Amino acid sequence: MTQKSLVPGATLHDNEQGGPTLTLKHDAFQAEISLDGGQLTAYQAHGQPPLLYLSPLAYRVQGKAIRGGVPVCWPWFGPHPHDAALPQHGVARTARWTLSDVSRTDDGFSVELLGPDFHGLKVESCLQLCAAHVDITLTTHNHGTTARSYSAALHTYLAIGNADSARVQGLAHGRYQDKVHRQSGVLYEDTLPCRGELDLIVYGRTGVTLVDEVWQRQIVVENAGSDSLVLWNPGEDKARTLKDLPPDGWRDFFCIEAANAEDDARQIEAGESHTLGTRLMAIPL
Numbered sequence: 186m187t188q189k190s191l192v193p194g195a196t197l198h199d200n201e202q203g204g205p206t207l208t209l210k211h212d213a214f215q216a217e218i219s220l221d222g223g224q225l226t227a228y229q230a231h232g233q234p235p236l237l238y239l240s241p242l243a244y245r246v247q248g249k250a251i252r253g254g255v256p257v258c259w260p261w262f263g264p265h266p267h268d269a270a271l272p273q274h275g276v277a278r279t280a281r282w283t284l285s286d287v288s289r290t291d292d293g294f295s296v297e298l299l300g301p302d303f304h305g306l307k308v309e310s311c312l313q314l315c316a317a318h319v320d321i322t323l324t325t326h327n328h329g330t331t332a333r334s335y336s337a338a339l340h341t342y343l344a345i346g347n348a349d350s351a352r353v354q355g356l357a358h359g360r361y362q363d364k365v366h367r368q369s370g371v372l373y374e375d376t377l378p379c380r381g382e383l384d385l386i387v388y389g390r391t392g393v394t395l396v397d398e399v400w401q402r403q404i405v406v407e408n409a410g411s412d413s414l415v416l417w418n419p420g421e422d423k424a425r426t427l428k429d430l431p432p433d434g435w436r437d438f439f440c441i442e443a444a445n446a447e448d449d450a451r452q453i454e455a456g457e458s459h460t461l462g463t464r465l466m467a468i469p470l
């Protein structure tokens with residue numbers, strides 16, 4: 186593919202490994218979207234640290250998930266519920282998506298992407314990017330003839346100064362499922378340190394804040410169409426088993442995922458659709 190200008194500031198081109206990539210340049214920020222995975226891989230407001238972490242060892246070949254940015258887990262989150270042969274986190278993050286529209290808005294860009302079809306379910310994504318925030322929606326349509334269940338997540342890798350000294354706020358009274366310790370219960374504390382391996386689904390919380398003392402900022406995450414959010418960091422030991430993450434890479438991000446996961450999996454009637462969304466806002470401390 187040769188480089189193609191779409192609207193002022195938006196260019197579609199192949200990255201170094203040949204993957205179709207949309208680069209967005211604005212006076213106040215710049216961003217990159219990979220059509221492989223249909224995912225935002227970078228967003229940075231000028232003069233600020235990056236909002237999203239992208240592993241320097243991330244695979245950038247068609248058919249492999251990209252570790253970083255905002256991977257799309259769809260139409261199931263985690264292992265497939267009945268068929269262990271199917272890939273973890275569904276088919277969308279390894280599919281090549283289609284760019285259906287890109288336009289300038291008053292304060293940034295709006296991008297629409299069409300994702301894969303999976304047995305009567307179809308997914309599309311809309312990204313609204315401006316200097317103040319990033320909004321991503323994921324809409325699933327059931328174009329089959331019977332009701333269908335699915336699960337999903339926008340698996341956001343938020344960039345941070347150091348996971349060891351960051352914390353998530355806004356969790357009090359959320360019901361949780363802890364996949365590391367195989368426990369469930371209710372979170373009594375409002376704040377959770379991002380230290381060590383964490384893999385938690387928290388129900389009933391649509392908004393939380395990641396507080397980063399090192400970079401002196403907080404990232405506010407507000408989700409919609411979701412009653413579950415996932416908090417994940419592999420920690421030092423598990424990170425060593427991930428080939429697409431440097432040994433110290435776990436320090437540089439914390440995942441806060443807008444989800445329809447586990448107990449929050451959704452059923453969509455024939456002809457209906459459901460939208461999951463997340464808004465990310467970085468604010469100085």
Ligand SMILES: O=P(O)(O)OC[C@H]1O[C@H](O)[C@H](O)[C@@H](O)[C@@H]1O
Pocket residue numbers: 250263273274364384385415416417440
């Ligand atoms: O390594 P991946 O397939 O990208 O999955 C990374 C992580 O995603 C989610 O956060 C899950 O809750 C974790 O259990 C999983 O380890």
